[in-house]
Amino acid sequence: MSGSPFAAWYRRYYLLVNLPVLLIATELALSRLDPVNRSHGSNLDRAVERYRASPPGAAPVLLVVGNSVVRSGIDQDAVERGLASRGGWRVYNFGLNTARFDDEAWLLDDLARRGIAPRAILLGVNLYSIRDTPSDSRYPWHPRRSPYVFFHRAYLWGGITERLTQLIAPRPARPYAQFANAVLTPDELDAQARTFIGQFAHHGAADFPLLDQLPVLLRRAAERGIRVHAVLLPMNPIATGFAEYPALVAAIRDRLPAGSLDLTADGYSKDLFDDVGHLDEAGRRRLTARITDWLAREIGAP
Amino acid sequence: MTDRWREIARIGLRTLFYYLLVLAILLLWHSGGLFIYENF
Numbered sequence: 001m002s003g004s005p006f007a008a009w010y011r012r013y014y015l016l017v018n019l020p021v022l023l024i025a026t027e028l029a030l031s032r033l034d035p036v037n038r039s040h041g042s043n044l045d046r047a048v049e050r051y052r053a054s055p056p057g058a059a060p061v062l063l064v065v066g067n068s069v070v071r072s073g074i075d076q077d078a079v080e081r082g083l084a085s086r087g088g089w090r091v092y093n094f095g096l097n098t099a100r101f102d103d104e105a106w107l108l109d110d111l112a113r114r115g116i117a118p119r120a121i122l123l124g125v126n127l128y129s130i131r132d133t134p135s136d137s138r139y140p141w142h143p144r145r146s147p148y149v150f151f152h153r154a155y156l157w158g159g160i161t162e163r164l165t166q167l168i169a170p171r172p173a174r175p176y177a178q179f180a181n182a183v184l185t186p187d188e189l190d191a192q193a194r195t196f197i198g199q200f201a202h203h204g205a206a207d208f209p210l211l212d213q214l215p216v217l218l219r220r221a222a223e224r225g226i227r228v229h230a231v232l233l234p235m236n237p238i239a240t241g242f243a244e245y246p247a248l249v250a251a252i253r254d255r256l257p258a259g260s261l262d263l264t265a266d267g268y269s270k271d272l273f274d275d276v277g278h279l280d281e282a283g284r285r286r287l288t289a290r291i292t293d294w295l296a297r298e299i300g301a302p
Numbered sequence: 303m304t305d306r307w308r309e310i311a312r313i314g315l316r317t318l319f320y321y322l323l324v325l326a327i328l329l330l331w332h333s334g335g336l337f338i339y340e341n342f
Binding site: 011014015018019022023026147149150153156157160 | 309313316317320321324325328329330331
């Protein structure tokens with residue numbers, strides 16, 4: 001390097017110059033290329049694809065709304081068959097991974113913008129609906145106000161670890177399947193149950209401000225003339241044995257419309273679950289049948 | 303290797319190290335550990 005005053009200054013402060021330049025270049029490149037939204041469709045994209053592939057025409061539309069437990073735990077085609085004699089409802093599953101009550105309220109707005117106008121929704125809820133952790137950053141109602149790497153960090157980190165895992169121990173790719181759940185080892189299941197209990201045990205309803213988003217969601221639905229049928233979903237008994245679980249469930253139940261279906265004490269054994277919340281195939285059949293029977297009575301004759 | 307190239311390499315490697323460090327901090331900042339990457 002030359003001996004100019006600038007070179008001497010740069011030699012001393014090069015990190016102050018280089019790092020911002022690199023970080024700004026990273027931000028510009030990533031926000032332009034948008035690899036996160038480009039590489040995989042979100043759950044919402046998949047749900048909209050299913051809707052567009054088989055549009056309802058003039059039939060009344062029932063949307064199944066909730067988090068990933070709803071996505072993989074309620075078979076929309078079976079519900080549709082069960083409601084065939086109740087006015088020819090078309091049923092679409094919009095269960096979205098990681099969705100919380102506020103996401104579900106925004107979802108209704110987003111669907112209205114897409115021209116999807118349900119007459120009713122079946123809302124599936126469990127304790128994950130009030131857990132205050134960020135949901136999928138790809139959902140379009142999350143405005144990005146932070147650097148790309150930070151905003152999409154959960155997804156980017158997941159992608160990096162997935163690729164590294166593939167390098168070390170390649171596994172066959174799993175094509176998208178609505179009803180597929182993560183496959184956990186017994187140790188991973190134990191760890192997930194402990195994490196879940198740690199997030200909810202020794203906490204009261206006041207510790208979960210997302211509970212206040214449930215009335216917002218119900219009001220938003222009412223404003224659009226959408227009838228809400230709500231179901232409290234069962235959870236794996238290995239994770240619900242803590243003292244505060246009934247009180248937290250009651251806090252949700254108290255905010256749901258009268259006559260909602262509570263399946264939290266319906267005797268779902270741990271064999272019916274893939275993890276803490278997601279049901280396996282037998283669990284999905286049982287839950288779907290139970291909900292369909294109840295829904296058919298709720299909706300009544302056309 | 304001349305002193306000049308050695309210094310350029312030193313600056314480049316240190317810059318790369320701290321750049322990756324900042325990226326790692328951004329990526330690993332508390333994110334809730336959600337299962338959102340999986341293909342489903």
